[in-house]
Amino acid sequence: MKNRLIGMTPDELKRVAEETGLPRFAAGQIARWLYVRKVRRIEDMTDISKEGRKRLSERYEVGVTGYSEVQESSDGTRKYLFPVLGSHRKGLQISSCGDDASGYEQGAIEAVMIPDRDRATLCVSSQSGCRMGCRFCMTGRQGFHGHLQAADIISQLVAVDESDALTNAVFMGMGEPLDNYENVMRAIDILTAEWGFGWSPKRVTLSTIGVLPALKRYLDGSRCHIAVSMHNPFSDERLSIMPVEKAYPIRDVVELIRRYDFTGQRRVSFEYTMFSGFNDTKRHADAVIRLLSGLECRVNLIRFHRIPGFPYTTSPDAIMENFRDRLNRAGITSTIRASRGEDILAACGMLAGKHERQ
Numbered sequence: 001m002k003n004r005l006i007g008m009t010p011d012e013l014k015r016v017a018e019e020t021g022l023p024r025f026a027a028g029q030i031a032r033w034l035y036v037r038k039v040r041r042i043e044d045m046t047d048i049s050k051e052g053r054k055r056l057s058e059r060y061e062v063g064v065t066g067y068s069e070v071q072e073s074s075d076g077t078r079k080y081l082f083p084v085l086g087s088h089r090k091g092l093q094i095s096s097c098g099d100d101a102s103g104y105e106q107g108a109i110e111a112v113m114i115p116d117r118d119r120a121t122l123c124v125s126s127q128s129g130c131r132m133g134c135r136f137c138m139t140g141r142q143g144f145h146g147h148l149q150a151a152d153i154i155s156q157l158v159a160v161d162e163s164d165a166l167t168n169a170v171f172m173g174m175g176e177p178l179d180n181y182e183n184v185m186r187a188i189d190i191l192t193a194e195w196g197f198g199w200s201p202k203r204v205t206l207s208t209i210g211v212l213p214a215l216k217r218y219l220d221g222s223r224c225h226i227a228v229s230m231h232n233p234f235s236d237e238r239l240s241i242m243p244v245e246k247a248y249p250i251r252d253v254v255e256l257i258r259r260y261d262f263t264g265q266r267r268v269s270f271e272y273t274m275f276s277g278f279n280d281t282k283r284h285a286d287a288v289i290r291l292l293s294g295l296e297c298r299v300n301l302i303r304f305h306r307i308p309g310f311p312y313t314t315s316p317d318a319i320m321e322n323f324r325d326r327l328n329r330a331g332i333t334s335t336i337r338a339s340r341g342e343d344i345l346a347a348c349g350m351l352a353g354k355h356e357r358q
Contacts, residue, residue, distance in 0.1 A: 004063025005042075006034050006158070007151030007186065010195050020055045022048065028195070035196045038158045040064050065155045068108070076115045080160055084109050084128040084145065084152075107145045109174050111156040113166075121168040124156045126184050127175025132209055135241045136231075136273065138307050139174045148175070150186035157191075169199075172207040172227070178214035188224060201225075202265050209244045210253035219260050227300075228253060230270045232279045233287035254291055262296045269298040275312035280319050282326065289330040299327055299334040 008016065013027035026048055033045045042057045069081040084107040109125040130137070131144035157163060169191060171177040177184045184206070190196040191204055201223040208215060209229045219226065230250055232238040239245040262268045270292065274280050288299065301324055304314035315323075320336050327334035 002059060002061045004151045005030060005060050006063045007149060007154055007190070008034075009186075009189070016056070016060065020052070020059065022052050022056065026052065031195050034062065035154075035190060036198075038163055040158075063151055063155065064158050065152065066159050067111075070161075078113045078160075078162070080111045080113070080156070082109050082111065082156060082159070084148075107142075109148065109152075109156075111160060111173060113160055113162050119167045120162050120165045121170055122157055122160060122162070122166050123170050123173045124153055125173035125175055126153060126171055126177040126180050126187075130175045131179065132176045133243045134209065134229075136275070136304065136307065136310050136312070141307075141309075147180040147183055150183045150190065153183065153187040154190055157197075168203045168205070170205045170207065170227075172205070176209060176211065177206050178208045178211040178218060181214045181217065185218070185221070188222060192224070202267075207271065209242060210248045210250060211244070212248045212252060212256060215253065216256060219257070223266055225267045225269070226257075227269045227271055228257070230288070230299075231273050233284060233291050237279065251291065254295070257297075258295055267298065268296070269300055271300050271302060273302045273304050274315035274320050274323070275304055276315045276319070278312050280315040280323055285323050285326040289327060289332060292332055293330075297332070299332055301334060301336045303337070303339045305339070 005013070005016070010027055010031055013030050014024050016022075016030070017024055017026040029047055030045065033039045039045060040062055042053050042060065042062060045053060045056075048056070065082055067080040067082050070078055072078045107128045109128055111125060112123040114121045114123065125148065127147055128145035129142045130139045132140055134140045157166060157169060160166075171184060188204055188206075191199050192201050202225065205225040205227055206218065206222075207227040207229065208218075215226075228250075229242075230238075231242065233250065235245055235249055235251070238250055257268055260268075270288075272279075272288070292299070301320050303320070304312065306313055324334045324336055
């Protein structure tokens, strides 16, 4: 099996150039073809000699994985389904990606393109499945199949039809990004480095349920935005739907975030999915206010896309509006996120889950 070029850094590409008899400056040429021009084939790297491309192709490939299915919503949202990792080249085996990820069965991952006026945001996956076990998350119910490599993450951004028009990336797809820290950070480096996509860090947001050790590393080492999945301010209630609360309580997560400056361009937001009768009362709103008081942040209220086997439905609009208004009156900026793509299995993991069951 050939090695993939996509996902490599300039230093790694220099070693590739040396191994294949190319001049060292060819590393910069390859990087531009991968991350600026976004080619799919080595033979299209036309400023590299024909003989050089031949030698490169003997051992390497670009490695972009094309999507196998796409669904488009009436609102313009598009959900892409990708074969996971190297499964298109290895049958039912997934290429090894860590001590706990060899020999898993073939799966699928999703990426969702969300258009919004002058923005085109791609929601990318960072894992195949997830091991966090949130009860309301379809991805969590599928179990954990492996970490995506940086190549698999960047491939999503290159392979979608809107690749050249993308303005933002959010790590809010399948998986917990901070559970796959090294690969996610490599992908973010590629997105924000001058030799890569050249994006500003403010165009990238990482969403997490609050994996504290990795969260601190991320806050220390990145200038990108952070979105924290709260969903309930009370520890016992949050634990009933999010097992991570036992190891990393939301109060400890907020306390860590308070140590960092979010008064500039970097933003922190808290995601709060509204479940009717479970977390949408005045008591919950007041607890959120107490928890976040004095912190420069935003709270995004999210309508729940119901999934099979979970007892709650989304809160009525009037309840969500009252909750939002109570937070805003207390000085905590709160908005109700517009629902997108409800007619194309919008809940994260729904399309991949359907694929797994077929």
